[in-house]
Amino acid sequence: MTTRLLICLTLCSLYTTGCLSGTTAKTEPASPVALNPDAIGTEPATPATLGDLHLSLAKPSYGLNEPIPLDMTIQVGKFDLLVPYATVTSRGAFAKLVVKNNLGQVIVPKPPITFPAKTKTVMWEDKVVSCIQGTELKAGQVRKPSLKDLKSYYKLGPGDYTLQVLMELKVYREIFAPEPPEVLEIKNEIQIVQADTVMPDDMKERMIRNLEKEIEGLRSAEAAQLDGTYLLKDSFRGAATLESNIVPLTIQ
Numbered sequence: 001m002t003t004r005l006l007i008c009l010t011l012c013s014l015y016t017t018g019c020l021s022g023t024t025a026k027t028e029p030a031s032p033v034a035l036n037p038d039a040i041g042t043e044p045a046t047p048a049t050l051g052d053l054h055l056s057l058a059k060p061s062y063g064l065n066e067p068i069p070l071d072m073t074i075q076v077g078k079f080d081l082l083v084p085y086a087t088v089t090s091r092g093a094f095a096k097l098v099v100k101n102n103l104g105q106v107i108v109p110k111p112p113i114t115f116p117a118k119t120k121t122v123m124w125e126d127k128v129v130s131c132i133q134g135t136e137l138k139a140g141q142v143r144k145p146s147l148k149d150l151k152s153y154y155k156l157g158p159g160d161y162t163l164q165v166l167m168e169l170k171v172y173r174e175i176f177a178p179e180p181p182e183v184l185e186i187k188n189e190i191q192i193v194q195a196d197t198v199m200p201d202d203m204k205e206r207m208i209r210n211l212e213k214e215i216e217g218l219r220s221a222e223a224a225q226l227d228g229t230y231l232l233k234d235s236f237r238g239a240a241t242l243e244s245n246i247v248p249l250t251i252q
Contacts, residue, residue, distance in 0.1 A: 194208070
């Protein structure tokens with residue numbers, strides 16, 4: 001990195017009569033990138049504003065030995081949200097599925113429907129930081145998790161049932177995404193090139209474009225090491241319980 005910086009300075013000096021014009025920006029310590037810190041806005045965050053759940057079956061009646069696939073549509077509300085990945089993905093979205101028989105009795109799943117959340121504990125700025133794998137839900141976005149077969153978790157005989165999902169949606173404020181030190185150095189190099197008043201514009205553009213590509217590569221490598229998006233546990237903002245519609249089911 002130091003060698004490339006010296007080369008960059010040498011090229012700039014070819015187009016100046018003395019010292020480089022402009023100044024070198026001070027390198028600031030890396031900090032987590034906050035995505036929409038005020039995403040929930042000034043109005044109270046309620047289940048209705050966070051999102052809507054819609055549960056559905058392909059048909060209302062199934063045979064005793066027939067698999068029962070269950071689909072869910074998650075319609076995100078008016079705000080961008082940072083939430084745990086496991087809560088809205090695959091079978092994790094059905095972790096709090098409530099199945100009742102015709103007497104209103106709750107049937108307990110065996111085994112429980114689970115999708116463990118990935119967590120990481122890392123050292124960052126000389127302190128231990130706890131993170132949980134997360135995802136960003138954009139306002140208005142639709143996600144469609146599904147359960148392959150209800151009978152994989154519930155022992156259901158002939159009769160009438162109702163299905164409903166209760167989802168505890170935890171919202172976080174920040175993604176853990178510290179800038180690698182190399183990225184900060186390259187940003188300084190870009191500022192040096194931008195500050196030069198003599199270098200031809202086409203050469204500036206080429207140098208800046210190449211440096212920006214290096215930044216993209218470094219960020220991709222950092223993201224790969226984290227194995228996805230991770231949320232700072234300390235940035236937990238609050239939670240709300242979303243309730244889906246109630247779906248009738250008949251097993252013959």
